[in-house]
Amino acid sequence: MSANNEWLQRYSDSLLGVFGTPSLVIERGDGCYVWDVDGNRYLDLVGGIAVNALGHGHPAVVSAISKQAAEAVHISNFFTSRAQVQLAERLLGVAGAPAGSKVFFGNSGAEAIEAAIKLSRRTGRTGIVAAEGAFHGRTTGALALTHKAAYREPFEPLLPGVVHVPYDDVDALRAAVADDVAAVILEPLQGEAGVLSPAPDFLRAAREITTAAGALLIIDEIQTGIGRTGAWFGFQHAGIQPDAITVAKGLGGGVPIGALVTFGEEVSGLLTAGQHGSTFGGNPLASAAGLAMLDTIEERGLLEHAESTGRHLEQAVAAAGIPHVTGVRGQGLLRAITLDRPVSAAVAAAAREGGFIVNPVAPEALRLAPPLIVSADELDSFVQALPTFVEGALTS
Structure with a gap:
């Protein structure tokens, strides 16, 4: 054998x-x-x-995590670290986020989506519109947004109020965004559905529709972010500013980390002290890895x-x-x-x-x-x- x-x-x-x-x-x-x-x-x-x-x-990642591991792998979120603050600042910078934007760190893409769901609930609405073919994760909240029936059906009933519309269909999206919709959550390019790209104006239309309805536009950059599409984030190709993005995968280069980035003071104020958390989120080791990733991608x-x-x-x-x-x-x-x-x-x-x-x-x-x-x-x-x-x- x-x-x-x-x-x-x-x-x-x-x-x-x-x-x-x-x-x-x-x-x-x-x-x-x-x-x-x-x-x-x-x-x-x-x-x-x-x-x-x-x-x-x-070598840049190996050096960063080796150095950080010798100093402190983990501290509780009763405290912070220079690496955590620096990584948040760098993320906001590469995302082009305006003043008042913030970052929440978790450990995975699914956790970032769960944070985004809670963010949307703080608007006072409960409806969420996602896309057919979408994959947003396998935790129960993220699974409600994921479209594939084989993933969803064994665990139903899931989070209520989620509607799926055809990807890259502006008319269907517009029809689905009613007054009870808290957020529209979209991937700028659907990786798990087979690497499907929308028309160039789809995300711009989604931004216009959500703004008109008073709903959040949340872009799932878990697979498309951190330079994967030739820009720091996929939404940047469309020239829009979302209300929030979710990030993971390439951010840590293999060290588990995820993030929710909120854009602007109003959206960033929706989640307040005690309303969300993560034991390991943004710990010094993961943050050091994230910094090394962003710095090296930019430098090279x-x-x-x-x-x-x-x-x-x-x-x-x-x-x-x-x-x-x-x-x-x-x-x-x-x-x-x-x-x-x-x-x-x-x-x-x-x-x-x-x-x-x-x-x-x-x-x-x-x-x-x-x-x-x-x-x-x-x-x-x-x-x-x-x-x-x-x-x-x-x-x-």
């Missing part, structure tokens, strides 16, 4: 099966590559699902790099003319390679055998969310191998 299979057997004997059976047991990573316990190397084009924005073992010009390498991937796939590959969609380095038949799982399995990690996010789409440091040559190595993987999936 291989070391990989032995550890997977121990996994199945000891962990709840909520993730199914993992395909690999990863031993270590370096840059854009990971190695399994059998010593096989893979180009990681998923990046922990848009988490490892600086890849694996980046990785927003521009994400935009240019994402465009390079799109052009390379088009130029390759691969049978049964219909194109590339998405933005920056959150992309889906689309297929003309539902064989993505088989293609992803063939790619893994060939040394590449991609995600079959939908039956006819492969999601790529590689580290923002990925090179054009590394992406080209996958594109060059892709015809073999597709052919293998079709003949298996």
Whole structure:
């Protein structure tokens, strides 16, 4: 028995099966590559699902968390730390938030969504409008906003008052935002639905509709934020100012952290002392990691790099003319390679055998969310191998 299979057997004997059976047991990573316990190397084009924005073992992150771990890993929120304050200030800066904006730190994207739900309740209204195809998390409040029936139905009844409307449908959104709606919660690009982008004016229309109705516009940047789309946040491409955003994934580079960012004094005043909290939220270790991530992304010009390498991937796939590959969609380095038949799982399995990690996010789409440091040559190595993987999936 291989070391990989032995550890997977121990996994199945000891962990709840909520993730199914993992395909690999990863031993270590370096840059854009990971190695399994059998010593096989893979180009990681998923990046922990848009988490490892600086890849694996980046010296800036390693240095920051090592230094902080030697000083203080955790303090209670009876106190604060310089790292926590500095990270909040940096987040507000890269978000372009106006005076009076604030940050709440949690440990995950789902926690950030839960904070956003409580923020919306403080308006005095209870209705929430989300989108079909949306994924906002698996805690019970976040699950009410998530659209996929298979995720929701085993745990119903969930939070009442949530309505889902077709994504990128301005008329449906306008019709749904009634006087009882506290908030509209949207992703600027739907990652879990298959990397779907709305029309350029969709978020602008959502801003106009919510403003007119007196409802909050909350943008879920958990997967799209921290440079993933070629801007710090996906909403910035639309030139709007939301009332709040949720952030996680790439913010800590793998150290658990999430955040709710509220825009402006009025919205920031909705949650007051004692109305929300988190034991580990924004602790010194996570905050130090977040600071290292933001500083390094800025210093290395990785927003521009994400935009240019994402465009390079799109052009390379088009130029390759691969049978049964219909194109590339998405933005920056959150992309889906689309297929003309539902064989993505088989293609992803063939790619893994060939040394590449991609995600079959939908039956006819492969999601790529590689580290923002990925090179054009590394992406080209996958594109060059892709015809073999597709052919293998079709003949298996």
